[in-house]
Amino acid sequence: MGIIEKMEEIEKEMARTQKNKATEYHLGLLKAKLAKYRAQLLEPEKKSAKGEGFDVLKSGDARVCMIGFPSVGKSTLLSKVTKTESVVGAYEFTTLTAIPGVLEYEGARIQLLDLPGIVQDAAKGRGRGRQVVSVAKTADLILLMIDATKSAEQKKQLETELEAVGIRLNSRPPDVVFKQKAAGGVTINCTVKLTKIDERTIRSILQSYKIHSCDIMIREDISTDEFIDVLLGTRKYIPALTVINKIDGVSMETLDSMAREGDGRTIMISCEIDLGLDWLLEAIWQELGLVKVYTKRRGEIPDLSDPICLRQGATIETVCHGIHRTLASHFKYALVWGKSSKFNPQPQKVGLAHLVQDEDVVSIFTK
Ligand SMILES: Nc1nc2c(ncn2[C@@H]2O[C@H](COP(=O)(O)OP(=O)(O)OP(=O)(O)O)[C@@H](O)[C@H]2O)c(=O)[nH]1
Numbered sequence: 001m002g003i004i005e006k007m008e009e010i011e012k013e014m015a016r017t018q019k020n021k022a023t024e025y026h027l028g029l030l031k032a033k034l035a036k037y038r039a040q041l042l043e044p045e046k047k048s049a050k051g052e053g054f055d056v057l058k059s060g061d062a063r064v065c066m067i068g069f070p071s072v073g074k075s076t077l078l079s080k081v082t083k084t085e086s087v088v089g090a091y092e093f094t095t096l097t098a099i100p101g102v103l104e105y106e107g108a109r110i111q112l113l114d115l116p117g118i119v120q121d122a123a124k125g126r127g128r129g130r131q132v133v134s135v136a137k138t139a140d141l142i143l144l145m146i147d148a149t150k151s152a153e154q155k156k157q158l159e160t161e162l163e164a165v166g167i168r169l170n171s172r173p174p175d176v177v178f179k180q181k182a183a184g185g186v187t188i189n190c191t192v193k194l195t196k197i198d199e200r201t202i203r204s205i206l207q208s209y210k211i212h213s214c215d216i217m218i219r220e221d222i223s224t225d226e227f228i229d230v231l232l233g234t235r236k237y238i239p240a241l242t243v244i245n246k247i248d249g250v251s252m253e254t255l256d257s258m259a260r261e262g263d264g265r266t267i268m269i270s271c272e273i274d275l276g277l278d279w280l281l282e283a284i285w286q287e288l289g290l291v292k293v294y295t296k297r298r299g300e301i302p303d304l305s306d307p308i309c310l311r312q313g314a315t316i317e318t319v320c321h322g323i324h325r326t327l328a329s330h331f332k333y334a335l336v337w338g339k340s341s342k343f344n345p346q347p348q349k350v351g352l353a354h355l356v357q358d359e360d361v362v363s364i365f366t367k
């Protein structure tokens with residue numbers, strides 16, 4: 001039996017098993033088994049299957065991936081908002097590989113990746129799906145691309161495919177500290193009452209992964225799935241925006257109800273009639289939370305034309321790397337003007353670990 005069949009067997013058994021207090025333990029074990037197979041499925045493939053040209057080099061300040069079913073308008077969007085032309089076609093599977101473009105916005109260079117359309121069960125290896133959803137794992141932000149004129153199920157289906165390769169959308173890692181040890185047995189500490197998983201289930205899941213000694217600190221009412229996520233440590237937590245394209249093709253009523261169903265993370269656009277594209281770019285920028293820093297040479301005015309874009313949490317050291325590879329090793333101190341300066345509007349003298357903020361001006365002094 002192949003892995004997929006084994007997984008289907010387990011899924012069937014889980015579906016057959018009634019959910020209650022008495023079966024919780026059994027279900028937990030089945031879930032652990034399933035997660036193990038899933039992890040096997042995601043291991044890099046043997047030589048024979050590689051070389052499809054999906055390894056696009058990451059470039060720019062962040063990477064945004066478009067994921068959607070065929071012909072929802074991914075390539076059209078890439079061609080609209082970047083200088084890259086990706087072939088657009090009225091037929092499915094026009095795009096067969098990953099096409100990178102560069103979004104230039106507010107001084108940032110954001111890589112936007114156009115990808116082949118995926119099909120249902122993509123994550124299980126249908127079509128190029130697994131390759132596509134695996135690329136999504138490298139994204140700083142995922143755009144769930146939806147065709148307004150087609151099934152309302154698209155979003156749910158895309159989420160399912162991404163979940164299956166270990167991507168958790170718009171959520172943060174569970175608040176659990178897990179430390180494996182060489183000896184000493186299993187210690188479990190909880191700071192909250194657990195209502196979705198019990199200690200016996202936790203212990204048996206650990207056993208099924210052959211983990212006999214570890215310290216676990218649980219600070220959140222986690223589910224069995226979340227506990228397995230922590231153990232495997234392979235989950236990726238990535239923010240996503242839902243982009244509904246082709247709104248030129250639906251009635252006012254449909255548009256209205258879609259707007260009502262959508263959350264704050266839904267953007268409606270039409271590439272065809274150029275609607276909503278500005279909002280989309282603004283939302284991408286906001287979501288990535290990039291920080292713009294200007295550099296200034298001693299005695300000169302800051303160079304406002306060429307900011308350095310950094311991820312949130314960037315420090316003076318990151319700024320140094322952004323200027324030159326070896327700058328940090330000659331670093332003496334820096335002066336910062338702006339929000340991150342304690343003495344704003346006066347500058348503050350800081351070291352490499354200082355956190356910068358958006359629109360700071362930085363001068364680096366070297367030894
Ligand atoms: N009405 C309408 N049609 C659009 C819009 N955007 C794209 N299209 C059309 O939708 C079709 C598919 O567009 P593509 O950009 O090739 O779609 P894709 O998602 O890249 O498709 P695959 O690469 O095959 O997965 C083309 O005929 C486009 O002209 C839109 O906003 N409105």
Ligand SMILES: [K+]
Pocket residue numbers: 070071072088089090091092093094095
């Ligand atoms: K197409």
Ligand SMILES: [Mg+2]
Pocket residue numbers: 074075076086087088094095114115116117
């Ligand atoms: Mg395409």
